[in-house]
Amino acid sequence: MAERTGRPLRADAKINQDRVLAAAVDAFAREGAHASLRAIAKDAGVGIGTLYRRFPTREDLVWAVYRSEVDRICATVPGLLARHAPAGALRAWLEQFLGFLEEKPGLADTLKAALGTDEDQRLETRALLTGALATLIEAGVADGSLRPDVPALDVMLALGGISLIAGLPEQHGQAARLLDLLMAGLRP
Amino acid sequence: MAERTGRPLRADAKINQDRVLAAAVDAFAREGAHASLRAIAKDAGVGIGTLYRRFPTREDLVWAVYRSEVDRICATVPGLLARHAPAGALRAWLEQFLGFLEEKPGLADTLKAALGTDEDQRLETRALLTGALATLIEAGVADGSLRPDVPALDVMLALGGISLIAGLPEQHGQAARLLDLLMAGLRP
């Protein structure tokens, strides 16, 4: 998603964009989010310049690939709240997201970029994530199991930090301990 | 510090190593820990191969440059404990370290590498840091202001995570809030 919403893409550009996306889905699945963009462009049968024109940064491409999965995870909130007490639901959601990040090497860096910048396109993703978290947190505040004074963004950043420092699948135990620490800090 | 402690370096090698270190101190001070290693080698009047022979990874070189400062920070623990209650001392130490990491762009990545691997050379640094933290934590456990069940390494990793996700100087406010969260999680 490179273009600020203006007129629609030219037909050939749209085709190329789709080919790049398909190649990226493939490459990221095989090698993680650090896959060579040059190779992706080549696979897509497209010049490297074209790839960068559509996706000016690696993060743009990565988000385009995983956006639907992020949506899916955010959509699990109501189900979690139905099955768990609020604090448990929050914990479960964080764990789920953490697992997702662990599966995709390098995705945590992209999350960092999304949380750290104020560019409008990223704000949308940010709003999606903080919205999901805010719902969980509000439920916990309502029943007294969570502090009312911690913004959702802070929790998201904390999760990002955990994933950055202990985001490999084999560090899951470590990451889970850090999650415990985070949850402890969120209690009133 | 590349060689496993065997016989001492050859005289010319030692000279080159020192020149590289001096150039690195300079370059990192000017441009942060992402400075071009090639340029450092050039400044040192040394081939790039020589630099990599002595410092196989960027992290090795970065640690060699900042090791003394890390030592210094670890040595502030007794003074802090003399001036503050244990929890306050811990908080002050963490803040101090965070500030140090903020000043050196890219250093947090190196910290991550040091904490995440089990290579013997890194273990030494790890022990230094966890030792300092352990002293602070034990004091807090003794007076009941901190939980007894959180290993020092976890706290160090948490700090690393904070620095990775919000390590720029202009994100200091954000990082401080995450530190608050961490401290809250450490209370009994």
Next chain:
DNA sequence: GTCATAAGCGGAGCGCCGTCCGCATAATTC
């Protein structure tokens, strides 16, 4: 159908990383 032009294309270019290996030389042995 023709044409003007905005939109898009793609690869050359530059700088970087990290490795590898043929050549040089300090250290050691006699």
Next chain:
DNA sequence: GAATTATGCGGACGGCGCTCCGCTTATGAC
């Protein structure tokens, strides 16, 4: 002092990221 050898040197190499810009082409006006 000469010979031997282990240690060290350094740059060429292949690959990557990102940018820039001259050429191509789809699109919309007429």
